[in-house]
Amino acid sequence: MLAFTLRRLFQSLVVLLVVGLVAFSMFRFVGDPVDNMMGQERTDADVERLWEKLGLNDPFIVQYYNFLGRAVQGNFGVSYKQARPVADIIAEQAPATLELAAVSALLAITFGIGFGVFTAIRKDGWASHLIMSVSLIGVSLPTFLIGILLIYLFAVELGWLPSFGRGDVVNVGGWKTNFLTLSGWKALILPSITLGLYQMTLIMRLVRSEMLEVLRQDYIRFARARGLKEKSVNFRHALKNTLVPVITVTGLQLGSIIAFAIITETVFQWPGVGLLFINSIQFVDIPVMAAYLMLISVMFVAINFAVDLLYFAVDPRLRTDRSGAAR
Amino acid sequence: MRDTITRAWRSDFMWTFRRSPVAVVSFFVVALLVLSAVFAPLIAPHDPFNPATLNLMNGFSQPMEPNAFTQEVFWLGTDDQGRDVFSTILYGMRISLFVGFAAVLFALILGVTLGLIAGYKGGWLESVIMRVADVQLTFPAILVAMLIFGIAKGFTPVHLRDQMAIWVLILAIGLSDWVQFARVVRGATLVEKNKEYVQAAKLIGRSPFAIMLRHILPNVLSPVLVIATISLALAIIAEATLSFLGVGAPPTTPSLGTLIRIGQGFLFSGEWWILLFPAITLLALALAVNLLGDWLRDALNPRLR
Numbered sequence: 001m002l003a004f005t006l007r008r009l010f011q012s013l014v015v016l017l018v019v020g021l022v023a024f025s026m027f028r029f030v031g032d033p034v035d036n037m038m039g040q041e042r043t044d045a046d047v048e049r050l051w052e053k054l055g056l057n058d059p060f061i062v063q064y065y066n067f068l069g070r071a072v073q074g075n076f077g078v079s080y081k082q083a084r085p086v087a088d089i090i091a092e093q094a095p096a097t098l099e100l101a102a103v104s105a106l107l108a109i110t111f112g113i114g115f116g117v118f119t120a121i122r123k124d125g126w127a128s129h130l131i132m133s134v135s136l137i138g139v140s141l142p143t144f145l146i147g148i149l150l151i152y153l154f155a156v157e158l159g160w161l162p163s164f165g166r167g168d169v170v171n172v173g174g175w176k177t178n179f180l181t182l183s184g185w186k187a188l189i190l191p192s193i194t195l196g197l198y199q200m201t202l203i204m205r206l207v208r209s210e211m212l213e214v215l216r217q218d219y220i221r222f223a224r225a226r227g228l229k230e231k232s233v234n235f236r237h238a239l240k241n242t243l244v245p246v247i248t249v250t251g252l253q254l255g256s257i258i259a260f261a262i263i264t265e266t267v268f269q270w271p272g273v274g275l276l277f278i279n280s281i282q283f284v285d286i287p288v289m290a291a292y293l294m295l296i297s298v299m300f301v302a303i304n305f306a307v308d309l310l311y312f313a314v315d316p317r318l319r320t321d322r323s324g325a326a327r
Numbered sequence: 328m329r330d331t332i333t334r335a336w337r338s339d340f341m342w343t344f345r346r347s348p349v350a351v352v353s354f355f356v357v358a359l360l361v362l363s364a365v366f367a368p369l370i371a372p373h374d375p376f377n378p379a380t381l382n383l384m385n386g387f388s389q390p391m392e393p394n395a396f397t398q399e400v401f402w403l404g405t406d407d408q409g410r411d412v413f414s415t416i417l418y419g420m421r422i423s424l425f426v427g428f429a430a431v432l433f434a435l436i437l438g439v440t441l442g443l444i445a446g447y448k449g450g451w452l453e454s455v456i457m458r459v460a461d462v463q464l465t466f467p468a469i470l471v472a473m474l475i476f477g478i479a480k481g482f483t484p485v486h487l488r489d490q491m492a493i494w495v496l497i498l499a500i501g502l503s504d505w506v507q508f509a510r511v512v513r514g515a516t517l518v519e520k521n522k523e524y525v526q527a528a529k530l531i532g533r534s535p536f537a538i539m540l541r542h543i544l545p546n547v548l549s550p551v552l553v554i555a556t557i558s559l560a561l562a563i564i565a566e567a568t569l570s571f572l573g574v575g576a577p578p579t580t581p582s583l584g585t586l587i588r589i590g591q592g593f594l595f596s597g598e599w600w601i602l603l604f605p606a607i608t609l610l611a612l613a614l615a616v617n618l619l620g621d622w623l624r625d626a627l628n629p630r631l632r
Contacts, residue, residue, distance in 0.1 A: 145610070163595075278572050
């Protein structure tokens with residue numbers, strides 16, 4: 001287990017170093033950094049001095065090392081567009097994305113597992129067929145169309161919910177939260193459904209097929225024969241044994257939720273880091289792009305690592321089984 | 328000639344095709360959409376990108392109703408500048424399909440080449456290629472495509488950005504999508520390279536290049552075809568998403584995604600048709616290609632069912 005953990009940790013570090021290299025190359029080679037910082041009126045001597053001051057004459061590897069050192073301390077440079085430190089901008093917008101992602105993930109997990117178990121137990125009921133058909137549409141609809149559809153229905157036609165923005169936010173020690181006002185909660189509904197729907201269908205289909213598989217097993221039949229309550233058989237015996245693949249997929253999907261938030265945030269003009277990233281691409285704001293890339297990779301790598309470790313917590317068989325550890 | 332057609336019609340492949348209504352319908356939907364995109368200049372009632380044919384008085388015409396000022400009738404209505412929505416959809420679909428096909432072709436060539444090399448040569452080359460693939464697979468394809476688009480945009484001179492956008496888009500989506508091809512081809516190559524016909528080809532002294540291209544490649548093509556079809560649906564949706572987000576096809580050469588982005592602006596003022604018809608077209612296209620891909624996977628590889 002220790003060897004496995006260490007190997008995974010080493011791999012994660014290599015991935016982060018490579019991503020850092022990509023981010024650094026963006027800084028260094030996309031456009032001329034000095035050109036981006038100085039105005040039209042400049043002398044060659046000024047340019048030369050800035051090159052020297054920024055350390056651009058140092059060997060590549062030294063520059064890369066310095067870049068990583070600054071990034072680890074949370075210093076990602078200054079946004080070309082907003083002329084403020086990137087770290088400040090991200091710290092300001094991150095709460096919006098994190099709250100949206102948390103609510104979406106909660107929705108996806110709750111309804112995904114709930115519907116999955118329901119459709120597996122009542123395999124042939126009309127409600128199950130309805131849920132399955134709707135989920136098929138959910139998978140093939142692009143996220144942004146779902147968002148527009150919801151806006152049209154609930155914001156334009158019915159006028160029940162706001163179509164953009166976060167509503168009123170409360171500032172709790174620098175963290176602006178949606179959770180403390182009614183309009184904040186109302187503003188959360190449509191974006192979180194849009195963001196969570198795809199993940200929900202994925203989890204639901206996975207839980208359903210795993211449940212169907214497990215319910216066929218002998219020990220389920222035996223549990224029924226022992227006269228255990230239906231609820232106890234379904235949840236204590238069946239659902240518990242479907243959890244390993246569900247945790248894997250759900251864990252990996254958490255990262256995707258933050259990445260896909262880019263689309264949802266654009267549709268709903270949600271002031272989070274995803275919207276920031278899209279704007280930075282439009283304006284070729286390299287420091288913001290590089291910082292976003294670094295942050296999201298740290299997150300993805302951390303999630304992958306955590307999911308690997310979770311296997312051991314969930315499935316005791318893996319703790320001794322070496323072939324299982326290679327998964 | 329006639330003989331070949333009859334033989335093809337009676338083949339197993341065509342038999343399963345005829346037996347699947349979903350596949351037949353999807354095929355005809357895709358064929359109809361592709362043909363109408365290819366022949367857009369002949370079919371479209373207007374050339375939406377020739378300002379000389381536009382009349383601002385035609386702006387915001389309702390679908391199927393005569394315009395209040397000019398009495399002209401537009402099947403699917405017009406947008407704010409009086410552009411016929413039906414025509415913009417036909418031209419937009421051209422861009423969407425072109426980007427989709429080109430991106431998949433690019434991903435296919437790159438992925439198949441790297442997969443063949445990794446599988447046949449092995450060694451450090453294989454480790455490098457597959458490691459890169461693993462890392463890329465950790466990130467969602469759409470995020471990778473956005474990043475590549477952003478970086479490539481940074482490299483293009485400002486005055487060329489709109490013209491180059493389509494090619495940058497193809498590059499970005501293609502690069503975000505090669506991993507699937509490489510993994511499948513490598514896996515199949517590992518199996519094929521130990522078979523006797525490859526040994527025989529080696530013995531008679533064919534070059535590794537020729538063995539990969541002429542002997543192994545034809546035998547690993549059927550899974551590649553399946554992935555290509557499913558990738559096409561994904562590429563079309565990826566293109567639409569990027570264009571919708573404003574980091575794809577520019578308004579001067581709008582794709583379906585750009586049209587939906589434009590249409591979204593008129594949703595609140597009641598001009599629903601500017602958004603709805605491009606959205607339905609995109610949906611039909613993506614869904615039909617997807618269903619066709621699903622069917623193809625079952626038909627070519629019964630073991631996967």
